[in-house]
Amino acid sequence: MSDPRSLKDRIVVVTGAGQGIGRAYAHAVAGDGGTAVIAEINEERAAAVAAEAFALDVSSEESCRQFADAVGSRFGRVDGLVNNAAIFSTITMKPFSEITVREWDTLMSVNLRGPWMLTTALLPLLRAGHDASIVNIASDAVWLGRPGYLHYVASKGGVAGMTFALSHELGADGIRINTVSPGPTYTEVDRETVSPEQHTAMLARQSLARDAHPDDMVGPVVFLLS
Template identity: 40%
Template sequence: MTGTDKGPVVVTGAAGGIGLAYAHAFAKQGRLVAFCDRAERVVEVAEDAGGRASGALGVVMDVADELSVDAAFARIEEEFGMPSVLVNNAALFVDLPFSRWQDIDVETWDRVMAVNLRGPFLCARRALPGMERRGAGRIVNISSTTAHVGGHQRLHYAASKAGVIGFTRALAREVGAFGVTVNAVAPGSTQSEGVRERYPQDMLDRAVAARAIPRAAIPDDLVGAVLFLASDAASFITGQTIVVDGGHVFL
């Protein structure tokens, strides 16, 4: 099999929120899906999705840690075979406090970069050899519209997500000859459970008012773009970033 529409899928940051929506969407297509997350509850989440018998595998993985990534992919390959799709979704965002640039300490800066930028690199590096041998593969990186407009008091997050776009473009140049595409999705403000719990309503309302389509975004709004870029239908699209924000940022 050289296509990607039926091979195993790896989704990072899949214990909840947007990542869980991606993982569920692939599972509904009948795909084998590795739900990966640093949080140990990801194992229970995968069981709730049907477990191994239904093609859902929960794998504890810290994307910022090389050994953890290697061990997780080794398990996924043992259970499912070589992944044909990687969705690099894991990121630090909701739990980051709003901080002026001069108040961001080096430890926090480094941790954001480790998860949000090193993580996609480590996961892609581990997934790519199998994709290259297969002669096909899809990597979908999750960026953010903050990479385009800046993030108010979120300098570290905005910088990391801009880095994801650069990473996407550069990697796409290197692996296209092997039948592997690398693209990104840049969501706008999305009202996942964590965002609704932590953000004031007036801030969420302002995000809605700034859109051409003036309604709240939910995780399911992002699924279509990810499924498309992960499919064989997108085999001639690479190095691109699709903004999914209801018409706030126009590129």
């Protein structure tokens, strides 16, 4: 009997998988025998991760539709979707009163509207999938109320709430949906969101006082996709 926890032969879309934690999710899917479909705004980085790489801007309805058409033509179904793409490592930390409306709207269009729009575009393919499963990536910044990037925290709070509500709407189709909320996770990408002082303070508040790495995240995500 095949292992029900294996991703063997499953078609899994991972957004924002050109770098960082998304790339680790994609490698884990492929390593477990699945097909990782990379959906990324940076085409060059996407192509370097896996053969099945597609250009996608999750903030664009047209791009989501074109991506769904391309994946439908190539595979005919989707068994897993990881809504991982976000504006994150490029954020400049600042007080909430200094965030501009343009910054707020741009971030929301990717981090919150994106997962909704892509899930909508892929719905027929998810319905055609085998025991399809969606994993939305939120953040522990929501539950800790981390200061310095209010638009980001609000977007990830929205992702968590959206996941609960969507679970009821998708349940009738037998499609599962869950949220994973990573803590501070260090990847190959330098970022401005954590100063050395904040890093030390965050470690002191953690139960395991060590940096988290992408490998810490892949186990739960692979399990939920299986």
